[in-house]
Structure formats: structure tokens, C-alpha cells
Amino acid sequence: MPTPTAARQQSLREQNLALVARAVFDAPRPPSRAAVAHHTGLTRATVSSLVDLLVRAGIVAELAPRAPKSAGRPAVPLVAAPRTIVGLGLELNVDYVAGRVVDLAGTTVAEAVQPGDFHDTDPTAALGLVGQLARALVTDVEAQGMRVAGARLALPGLVDVRHDRLQVAPNLGWSTLDPLPLLGLPDDVPAHVANEANLAGLAQLRPARTVGTVDTVDTAHDDAPGPGTSSYLYVSGDVGIGAAIVVDGELWLGRHGWGGEIGHVVVDPAGTRCRCGATGCLEQSAGKAALLRAAGLPSSSTADDLARAADDGDPRALAALASAGLALGTVLAGTINLLDLDTVLLGGIYAVLADHLVPTVRAELDARVLASPWAPVGVRTAPVSDYAATTGGAQDVLRAVVESPSALVEEARA
Amino acid sequence: MPTPTAARQQSLREQNLALVARAVFDAPRPPSRAAVAHHTGLTRATVSSLVDLLVRAGIVAELAPRAPKSAGRPAVPLVAAPRTIVGLGLELNVDYVAGRVVDLAGTTVAEAVQPGDFHDTDPTAALGLVGQLARALVTDVEAQGMRVAGARLALPGLVDVRHDRLQVAPNLGWSTLDPLPLLGLPDDVPAHVANEANLAGLAQLRPARTVGTVDTVDTAHDDAPGPGTSSYLYVSGDVGIGAAIVVDGELWLGRHGWGGEIGHVVVDPAGTRCRCGATGCLEQSAGKAALLRAAGLPSSSTADDLARAADDGDPRALAALASAGLALGTVLAGTINLLDLDTVLLGGIYAVLADHLVPTVRAELDARVLASPWAPVGVRTAPVSDYAATTGGAQDVLRAVVESPSALVEEARA
DNA sequence: CCGTTTATGTTTAACGGAACAACTAATAGG
DNA sequence: CCTATTAGTTGTTCCGTTAAACATAAACGG
Structure with a gap:
């Protein structure tokens, strides 16, 4: 929510400083001042002045000029300042x-x-x-x-x-x-x-x-969400199940910051009672405890244990994963129908179990997302996992x- | 998504013009230039210059000065320009x-x-x-x-x-x-x-x-969402069921504009087949057709017919409404868990049937929304209904x- | 009745920041 | 060595806001 406030000259600085910083940070390779100017639409003069400020503040750093390959004065590559x-x-x-x-x-x-x-x-x-x-x-x-x-x-x-x-x-x-x-x-x-x-x-x-x-x-x-897919739903499975709704690179927080509580979306109103007091929450179908229980593994087991059991063809493990994948896919489909996102990233234990979950989840999304014929929903493993x-x-x-x-x-x- | 672009002097004008216009439009009573200045943080001089432009463009109009009640030069009240x-x-x-x-x-x-x-x-x-x-x-x-x-x-x-x-x-x-x-x-x-x-x-x-x-x-x-609750979920029941997610006065559109398809969120995976191809969509539990069928009314009946039947104590009508309210409440609870909104507005046939639906929906929300103990979700009838x-x-x-x-x-x- | 007070609205100069254009810098290529 | 080319800098101009003085129009109080 951009607080609507009076715009002064200083606001221009603020905005353009941020614009230049983003241009440097998001560029595929260290850009020159001229490249930043071209990309942002600012003049080279303005960019120079802004870059100087960012350099002095320790936000941007200059690299040693690369050996030039074409005519013209060699550019000074700019990068996000390391270790400042x-x-x-x-x-x-x-x-x-x-x-x-x-x-x-x-x-x-x-x-x-x-x-x-x-x-x-x-x-x-x-x-x-x-x-x-x-x-x-x-x-x-x-x-x-x-x-x-x-x-x-x-x-x-x-x-x-x-x-x-x-x-x-x-x-x-x-x-x-x-x-x-x-x-x-x-x-x-x-x-x-x-x-x-x-x-x-x-x-x-x-x-x-x-x-x-x-x-x-x-x-x-490789499997990183490249630029352009800065909107996605991240779902993290563990003891509980949480999610993050990311739209255009910004986190959806809701009114209080309580957004993304996907673990307590209902799968089966007649299902088992959840710790939250309600019944049939997703957590009771696809949470870690439910998964391990359904697979017949001790509650102290890890997601890796479950993955190994499934890899070995253990029918109970496979059934547990199929059932959890179905529940997860159902809830994700509802979420996508509401929010029109085009990518789902699976994290936490779901990243470990992805091989066994993704086909089921994907099938469920294809079947239940109203818009999937026109824009199929991508399901991928989250690129960052540990901590x-x-x-x-x-x-x-x-x-x-x-x-x-x-x-x-x-x-x-x- | 505010397109990140170069901020020029002109951008200040743009932003401050909009700021002043909003201040005039959203004020509880026609404000003076000075009041707008105070409210926006701009100086009186700047506001004057901006208001003049808005008046000339036909966006803002001046009213005749009110008979002043206190000392000082009488203010010129400003309003949104009518009929321009x-x-x-x-x-x-x-x-x-x-x-x-x-x-x-x-x-x-x-x-x-x-x-x-x-x-x-x-x-x-x-x-x-x-x-x-x-x-x-x-x-x-x-x-x-x-x-x-x-x-x-x-x-x-x-x-x-x-x-x-x-x-x-x-x-x-x-x-x-x-x-x-x-x-x-x-x-x-x-x-x-x-x-x-x-x-x-x-x-x-x-x-x-x-x-x-x-x-x-x-x-x-009276029941209008006053200022401050410019974030809500609007649900409109009819043949299909649609929704609008409004956050800080802006519509959530999603990547393509397909957001809010709440009618095809799953209530019961084993439920009846929906026209969309999936099974157990909310539309099959709480859509107009499903409601009338469950109430034993002809498919050409209106929501008013159903409301009258329920008012008369018709047990089938009451059962139909209870069941639909349950399904609706379940899906709304999941939505709120995901999005952390604090108000639900019921529109379409749900506005007509509100008396019979709201208690069930509210109970379901209280039971299933994880955050409801700290911020109960308000359920109200949508203030605007016809067309x-x-x-x-x-x-x-x-x-x-x-x-x-x-x-x-x-x-x-x- | 007339000065004082008070608040609104307008004018003026100053300031900050971006655009613009002209300049210098540094290299490739002939 | 000269020219073309691209990178970066410098000084000027333009524009929009601010700050402060000024003008306006009413109530108040003797």
C-alpha cells in the first residue's frame, strides 16, 4: 500500500535512486551508467549523479573496467555493493x-x-x-x-x-x-x-x-523463477503448512500479516479435528504428521525417510503421498481460482517429496483450475530450501x- | 503494480493532482483549499495552483461560500464536479x-x-x-x-x-x-x-x-463500508458465484484478471460434477440452481421466492439455505485464511437471502478462520445491489x- | 464604528532536481 | 594520425514545490 502523501522534489530523488538501484541489482550482468540510463529512461547525466550518491552510500560499487571489445570509451561496470x-x-x-x-x-x-x-x-x-x-x-x-x-x-x-x-x-x-x-x-x-x-x-x-x-x-x-515470474504461490510443508503469496515481487500480507495460512483451508469438512479447533484442515491431510502416520512410519521420521520408502515402492508410503498430493492439489486449485497466479513453488518437506507429489498436484490443478486451458499453472520445486x-x-x-x-x-x- | 519508471518533475504534478482530487472526493464534507492543504501536507499555495487546474479540467467544482460561523475569511467549499x-x-x-x-x-x-x-x-x-x-x-x-x-x-x-x-x-x-x-x-x-x-x-x-x-x-x-474498510471480499451469488477481492480500494485482478473465481473452489471433492468439468465446486452447493433444487422450487423461481418460502418456515427451503450457508462459509473461511481480509460483503441473491445465510456463514467463519479470535470477520449485506x-x-x-x-x-x- | 484578530487564499522569490546540450574521455578501426 | 563511436561530466534551463509576505473577508471587542 503506497501511502498517498505529498510528493516533493525529494520524492523524485527517492524514487529515482530506487529505480537506479533496482536497475543495477536486477541486471543480468553489471551494467554501465549509460546502460542504466537507457534502461530507466533517465538521462545519462541524472544517472551519473544518482549512481555517485549510491556509491558513496555503499549501495552500489564500481568494478574495474572490462577489456573493451567494441569501439568507444570503455564502460565502468556497476554492481550491488558487496559486504557493505x-x-x-x-x-x-x-x-x-x-x-x-x-x-x-x-x-x-x-x-x-x-x-x-x-x-x-x-x-x-x-x-x-x-x-x-x-x-x-x-x-x-x-x-x-x-x-x-x-x-x-x-x-x-x-x-x-x-x-x-x-x-x-x-x-x-x-x-x-x-x-x-x-x-x-x-x-x-x-x-x-x-x-x-x-x-x-x-x-x-x-x-x-x-x-x-x-x-x-x-x-x-536452473530451476530458479527467472525474472518475469516474480508472482507465485510458495507452499511450505512441515509440521504445519504455510504459504506465501508473492505478487510482482511483493509479499501479500493482508490486513494484519496473517495471510497465507493455507494449512487451515478446509479439504474435507467432515475430516479429523485439527489443533486449530476446526475440522478437516489441509494440515490434517498433508501435514508432516499426517503423512508419516498414513505411511506407517514413526512420527520421528524425516521427509527423507518417507521419500526413500516411496522410492523403494512401499505401497503405504505411495498411498500416503497420493492422498496428500490430492488434498494439496485441491486446495491449491481453489487458491489459484481465487488469485489467478500462474506458478506454485513447493518448499519444505514438499521439496523433498516433489517427485512423488508433483504429478498428482499438477493433475488436480489442470482439472480444477477454471483458467488452466488458457494458462496452465506451473508447479515446481522451490529453489531455496535450507533455512x-x-x-x-x-x-x-x-x-x-x-x-x-x-x-x-x-x-x-x- | 506501480510501473517503475523514471520520475520527472511532471510526475510530481500528476501525483499531487491525484492526491488533491482524492482529498476533495473522499472528504466527509466539501473541504476548503486550506483544509485540503492541511490534510495532504502540501502548502496552501501548491493546493491553490492544483485546484485551479482541476477546476479548469472539470474534475473539481467550487460551491458558493457558506455563511461563515467563525472568524476569518470564509472558505470556498470544493466538491467533485457534478455532470462534467x-x-x-x-x-x-x-x-x-x-x-x-x-x-x-x-x-x-x-x-x-x-x-x-x-x-x-x-x-x-x-x-x-x-x-x-x-x-x-x-x-x-x-x-x-x-x-x-x-x-x-x-x-x-x-x-x-x-x-x-x-x-x-x-x-x-x-x-x-x-x-x-x-x-x-x-x-x-x-x-x-x-x-x-x-x-x-x-x-x-x-x-x-x-x-x-x-x-x-x-x-x-448505514450499512455502507465506511472509510477504513476499503478492503473486503465481495461475494455475488447468482447462476454462478463470483467474487471480488478489494484491497485498499483496489481490485485484485491476478495475472490475467481471472481472480475471484470463488464459485469453482472445491467444497467436496466427491461432490457432483460442475459445468467447468471438475467436481464439488461451490457453485454446485450454493449456486442459484442448486439452492432452488434443494429447496424443491422450480428452476424458474427467484431468490425472493426462496426467501419467502424460508420466511414461511418451509423446511426444505430452510435446509437448502443451511446447507448452502455451510458450504459458502467453509469456502469463505479458507479464503480469509489465505488473504487475511476482515470483511465479507454478500451480494446478488445472497443479499436477498442474507437473513437466512448470515448466521451460518458467520458461525463457520468463527470456527474455521485461524485468526478470528483476534480479529473477527465481519459479514454484511452488500450496500449496492441492483446492476x-x-x-x-x-x-x-x-x-x-x-x-x-x-x-x-x-x-x-x- | 473602527481597529484587532483570525483564517483563507494569492503572489513572489528561492531552491531542488531532472532535462538538455555541449563537452571531454577513451577506445577501435582504418 | 584521423575519424567514428560510446561513456561519462559540466553548465544551463526549465519546472514544480516551499516559504514567507501579502491581500481578503469575515467575527470580535471596545
């Missing part, structure tokens, strides 16, 4: 806490994971642990001269993004909680809370090009930086 | 064609309805009839000195808004069709096609204050005018 401004993504989930620091180039510059079992534990202790991990990451990267522009804490539950409050997290057994103060983050790191599946969905937008602490050659992901919410959280911080660079630009000028 | 720029909403439905002309003040200045049965008729003839009706309306209001800024044609089917094409309209028996050329509208009236339920949903945003061709005293609707899509279409035209007034402003200056 970074975002911090944090995640507290049922069986681990994790943090990841990502820079503007999309590189993970630091990360930390700590396994645990946080079901029914004390929120103060668990969030204190996240805070400890986060502070360690912050001091680490700040010692390397980077600046942490903000933090996002991903939680598996209903999160009121307006007030940064957790309403309820059934899988943690928590409710009504203000998590941020418990983290003890430095005051100059503005933090927000978000839903885990939402942030994980956001991470799919720009699959990291380089991973690790050393810059390496770009390894473009995706931390990546998404960090990227969300950086997105905010790129969308309104003037704060940093102003600061750099002083 | 108007929008034309057209609708072709199964049993009628209709057209409505609405001005910027929200007043219907001309309308025409012609009953008929267009099921399985020739599209060329039916659309020709709409065109005839439309041209008559245009010449009528143009003779009165008004200017038709554009037209919207509402159709009950899948409409590709990008290409103004009708993909399929099951209830009309039509498919793959470019309707606009068949209307024969004047070239200076830019027209677009849209889904009927989508436009009807848009009409709920600003219930018309005055109806008829003579300006009368404002009759504010709502024509009103919504006309308003959509005018919305476009207000959002980018510079075209008209430029023209007025020449």
Missing part, C-alpha cells in the same frame, strides 16, 4: 534456531544454526538464545566493517506485522507475545517479526547467486534499503 | 443488458436496462444490443454537455483484462471472443472488459450518495480519471 550493507534474517522454529547475514549482492556472509527442541519451552529462554546468536553474528560482521541495516525474526505462527506481535504458534505452544524486546538486539538494528513461510517464500524471489563467505563465480540456478526464512528475512531488510535509499544516502553525505 | 466528466458502465448478463452513467460526484445521471434471455444466443447480436443501448446513453449525456471518459463492459465469465478478451462464459455459452469491436462505441470513449463480479465488488467501495437525475440531499447508507456491475464499471472509469488527471488537465489548458 547487510540484512540479518533470524528464525526460531520447532527444532532449531538460525541466523543468516546476507549482503546486497545476495551473498551469505555469515550464518549460524543451533538445533534444539523448542516445543512447549519458555519463550524468554528460546528467544534469548536467538538474541545471543544474532548478537554474535552482528558483532562478527560489524568487525569486518559491514553495517547491519535491520533484522527480521521469522516465527512459525500467526504474526501481527503491524505490532510485531506473535498471536499464536501452535507448534511451539506459544501465544500472545512481543518477541523483539527479548532478543536484546542493538538499538541501531531495526527489527521486525514475520511469518516463517512468508519470509521463506520471499527468499525464492532471488535465489542466492553465491553462497559461502568467499566470492565465487555466479552459479545461476529459507532466514534468507528471506535478510532479503526483506535489503529490499527496504533499496526501496528507500535516501536515508543511507543522506547519512553518507553528512 | 462521467463514466459509462455496461453489463451483459444472462437475463438482461444494462448501462449506467455516473458522474464524479457518484450520481447516476442516466441509465437503461433491457431484459432478455441471452443464454446460448449469438454474441454479435447480444453485444450489438449493448452497443445500441450504450450509444444512446452516450449521445444523451453528451447532449447535456457531459464528457464520457470511458466505458467498462462487465461480462459473467473469465475475462482477460490484458487483452480485453472473453475466454469463456459458461452461463452464456460463449467462448473466446473479442467483445469490444462488436459494441461500436465512439473512438473517443476508451473501453475495457472486466468480470461482472469484480466490477460489482468495486461498486461497494463508494455506495452512491445520490440516485436519480436530480441532485438531492445526501442519503448516506451493481454497471455502477462499478462507471466508477472504475472515474477512478482512472482521478488517479491520473493530467491528461484531462493538459487538454483543458490547450
Whole structure:
């Protein structure tokens, strides 16, 4: 929701700074100032002036000129500045806490994971642990001269993004909680809370090009949603089932940030009772627990165990996956009928089980989506999977930086 | 999606013109230039200059100064200009064609309805009839000195808004069709096609204050969604079931404009076969035909007949409504879980049957919406009902005018 | 009755930012 | 070495907003 407010000269700067930054960030290869000018419609003069500001603010960096291949003055390639401004993504989930620091180039510059079992534990202790991990990451990267522009804490539950409050997290057994103060983050790191599946969905937008602490050659992901498909539905299966609705690169949050609770969409009104109090929720048909139970596996098994059983031809495993795929496909079809999205990305345990689920899901979508004859819905495995919410959280911080660079630009000028 | 483009000085004008126009249009009472300045954050000088342009373009009008009650120079009240720029909403439905002309003040200045049965008729003839009706309306209001800024044609089917094409309209028996050329509208009236339920949903945003061709005293609707609830889900029941997802006053269209097809969301995968080819669609549980059949009424009956039967205590009618309400509530709950909206408006036959449906729907929402303990979902009757899509279409035209007034402003200056 | 107060609306100069055009820079190719 | 070509910079102009002074029109209060 673009807050309708008075547009001043400064707004032009703001908007054009963001425009230029996006042009540099989204270009397939490092563009010159002239290329940016051509792409944005701004004049070369204006672009030069804006790029200078972005460079001084540490948002954009110049590369050494490439050996020129054609006539004319060689261009100065521009890239997203590496290791200057970074975002911090944090995640507290049922069986681990994790943090990841990502820079503007999309590189993970630091990360930390700590396994645990946080079901029914004390929120103060668990969030204190996240805070400890986060502070360690912050001091680490700040010692390397980077600046942490903000933090996002991903939680598996209903999160009121307006007030940064957790309403309820059934899988943690928590409710009504203000998590941020418990983290003890430095005051100059503005933090927000978000839903885990939402942030994980956001991470799919720009699959990291380089991973690790050393810059390496770009390894473009093949099955990454390329530019143009910046609208999709990301579905993440685990204990619960969450989703992210991403439209034109922006997350759908709804009025409070409670959007995407696909796990509690009804499959069968007469179905089994769900922890949420209702009956026949998707979670009861295609959640991890339901899957393992139907496959006859112990509840401590992993999605990999189930995948192996299915690969080995275990009939119960295959039946469980067929049934879950049907339920998932039914709900996805309804969602697509409502929202007219053209791509579904499967994440979490569904990414692991994709081989067995995708055919069923795809068939169900083809049969039930009214518009599928004219625009078939694509079903793919999500390109980013491990601790995706931390990546998404960090990227969300950086997105905010790129969308309104003037704060940093102003600061750099002083 | 705000197309990211270079911001020039002119963009400031554009944006601030729209800002001022909205401020005038949305104010509870005619505001002065100073009030607009205060509300928008612009200076009085800038507002004056912008208002002058809007007045000259025929978008805003000055009223005679009210007798002042307090000290200071009396204010000049500003209002949306009546009877200058108007929008034309057209609708072709199964049993009628209709057209409505609405001005910027929200007043219907001309309308025409012609009953008929267009099921399985020739599209060329039916659309020709709409065109005839439309041209008559245009010449009528143009003779009165008004200017038709554009037209919207509402159709009950899948409409590709990008290409103004009708993909399929099951209830009309039509498919793959470019309707606009068949209307024969004047070239200076830019027209677009849209889904009927989508436009009807848009009409709920600003219930018309005055109806008829003579300006009368404002009759504010009590159950109108006041300002602040410009986000809601509108559901329209008829032969088919359509919906409009309205967020912050804007319609959710999806990638192609096929959003809101709630009628084909699955209620019961094992249910009866639907015309769309799938099974157990909501339309088969809560559509008009299903309702009448379950109530034991002839298929030619109206919603009013059913309402009367229920009022009289007819057990079959009551059972039919209970069952439909359950199905509707289930699907709405899933929708709210996905989208986190806080209001549902019932339109079409559901408005007529509201007394019998609302309790069931509300109970289902309370039980199945995960977030309902923290933000109960409101269920209300849609304030605009008769030929709502024509009103919504006309308003959509005018919305476009207000959002980018510079075209008209430029023209007025020449 | 007339100055004072108060609020509305208009005029003026100044400022900030983008466009435009002319310029310099750096290279390939003949 | 000269020309064509492309990249980036510099100074000017134009445009829209702001800020502040000014004009206008009423109520208020002696």
C-alpha cells in the first residue's frame, strides 16, 4: 500500500535512486551508467549523479573496467555493493534456531544454526538464545566493517506485522507475545517479526547467486523463477503448512500479516479435528504428521525417510503421498481460482517429496483450475530450501534499503 | 503494480493532482483549499495552483461560500464536479443488458436496462444490443454537455483484462471472443472488459450518495463500508458465484484478471460434477440452481421466492439455505485464511437471502478462520445491489480519471 | 464604528532536481 | 594520425514545490 502523501522534489530523488538501484541489482550482468540510463529512461547525466550518491552510500560499487571489445570509451561496470550493507534474517522454529547475514549482492556472509527442541519451552529462554546468536553474528560482521541495516525474526505462527506481535504458534505452544524486546538486539538494528513461510517464500524471489563467505563465480540456478515470474504461490510443508503469496515481487500480507495460512483451508469438512479447533484442515491431510502416520512410519521420521520408502515402492508410503498430493492439489486449485497466479513453488518437506507429489498436484490443478486451458499453472520445486526464512528475512531488510535509499544516502553525505 | 519508471518533475504534478482530487472526493464534507492543504501536507499555495487546474479540467467544482460561523475569511467549499466528466458502465448478463452513467460526484445521471434471455444466443447480436443501448446513453449525456471518459463492459465469465478478451462464459455459452469491436462505441470513449463480479465488488467501495437525475440531499447508507474498510471480499451469488477481492480500494485482478473465481473452489471433492468439468465446486452447493433444487422450487423461481418460502418456515427451503450457508462459509473461511481480509460483503441473491445465510456463514467463519479470535470477520449485506456491475464499471472509469488527471488537465489548458 | 484578530487564499522569490546540450574521455578501426 | 563511436561530466534551463509576505473577508471587542 503506497501511502498517498505529498510528493516533493525529494520524492523524485527517492524514487529515482530506487529505480537506479533496482536497475543495477536486477541486471543480468553489471551494467554501465549509460546502460542504466537507457534502461530507466533517465538521462545519462541524472544517472551519473544518482549512481555517485549510491556509491558513496555503499549501495552500489564500481568494478574495474572490462577489456573493451567494441569501439568507444570503455564502460565502468556497476554492481550491488558487496559486504557493505547487510540484512540479518533470524528464525526460531520447532527444532532449531538460525541466523543468516546476507549482503546486497545476495551473498551469505555469515550464518549460524543451533538445533534444539523448542516445543512447549519458555519463550524468554528460546528467544534469548536467538538474541545471543544474532548478537554474535552482528558483532562478527560489524568487525569486518559491514553495517547491519535491520533484522527480521521469522516465527512459525500467526504474526501481527503491524505490532510485531506473535498471536499464536501452535507448534511451539506459544501465544500472545512481543518477541523483539527479548532478543536484546542493538538499538541501531531495526527489527521486525514475520511469518516463517512468508519470509521463506520471499527468499525464492532471488535465489542466492553465491553462497559461502568467499566470492565465487555466479552459479545461476536452473530451476530458479527467472525474472518475469516474480508472482507465485510458495507452499511450505512441515509440521504445519504455510504459504506465501508473492505478487510482482511483493509479499501479500493482508490486513494484519496473517495471510497465507493455507494449512487451515478446509479439504474435507467432515475430516479429523485439527489443533486449530476446526475440522478437516489441509494440515490434517498433508501435514508432516499426517503423512508419516498414513505411511506407517514413526512420527520421528524425516521427509527423507518417507521419500526413500516411496522410492523403494512401499505401497503405504505411495498411498500416503497420493492422498496428500490430492488434498494439496485441491486446495491449491481453489487458491489459484481465487488469485489467478500462474506458478506454485513447493518448499519444505514438499521439496523433498516433489517427485512423488508433483504429478498428482499438477493433475488436480489442470482439472480444477477454471483458467488452466488458457494458462496452465506451473508447479515446481522451490529453489531455496535450507533455512529459507532466514534468507528471506535478510532479503526483506535489503529490499527496504533499496526501496528507500535516501536515508543511507543522506547519512553518507553528512 | 506501480510501473517503475523514471520520475520527472511532471510526475510530481500528476501525483499531487491525484492526491488533491482524492482529498476533495473522499472528504466527509466539501473541504476548503486550506483544509485540503492541511490534510495532504502540501502548502496552501501548491493546493491553490492544483485546484485551479482541476477546476479548469472539470474534475473539481467550487460551491458558493457558506455563511461563515467563525472568524476569518470564509472558505470556498470544493466538491467533485457534478455532470462534467462521467463514466459509462455496461453489463451483459444472462437475463438482461444494462448501462449506467455516473458522474464524479457518484450520481447516476442516466441509465437503461433491457431484459432478455441471452443464454446460448449469438454474441454479435447480444453485444450489438449493448452497443445500441450504450450509444444512446452516450449521445444523451453528451447532449447535456457531459464528457464520457470511458466505458467498462462487465461480462459473467473469465475475462482477460490484458487483452480485453472473453475466454469463456459458461452461463452464456460463449467462448473466446473479442467483445469490444462488436459494441461500436465512439473512438473517443476508451473501453475495457472486466468480470461482472469484480466490477460489482468495486461498486461497494463508494455506495452512491445520490440516485436519480436530480441532485438531492445526501442519503448516506448505514450499512455502507465506511472509510477504513476499503478492503473486503465481495461475494455475488447468482447462476454462478463470483467474487471480488478489494484491497485498499483496489481490485485484485491476478495475472490475467481471472481472480475471484470463488464459485469453482472445491467444497467436496466427491461432490457432483460442475459445468467447468471438475467436481464439488461451490457453485454446485450454493449456486442459484442448486439452492432452488434443494429447496424443491422450480428452476424458474427467484431468490425472493426462496426467501419467502424460508420466511414461511418451509423446511426444505430452510435446509437448502443451511446447507448452502455451510458450504459458502467453509469456502469463505479458507479464503480469509489465505488473504487475511476482515470483511465479507454478500451480494446478488445472497443479499436477498442474507437473513437466512448470515448466521451460518458467520458461525463457520468463527470456527474455521485461524485468526478470528483476534480479529473477527465481519459479514454484511452488500450496500449496492441492483446492476451493481454497471455502477462499478462507471466508477472504475472515474477512478482512472482521478488517479491520473493530467491528461484531462493538459487538454483543458490547450 | 473602527481597529484587532483570525483564517483563507494569492503572489513572489528561492531552491531542488531532472532535462538538455555541449563537452571531454577513451577506445577501435582504418 | 584521423575519424567514428560510446561513456561519462559540466553548465544551463526549465519546472514544480516551499516559504514567507501579502491581500481578503469575515467575527470580535471596545
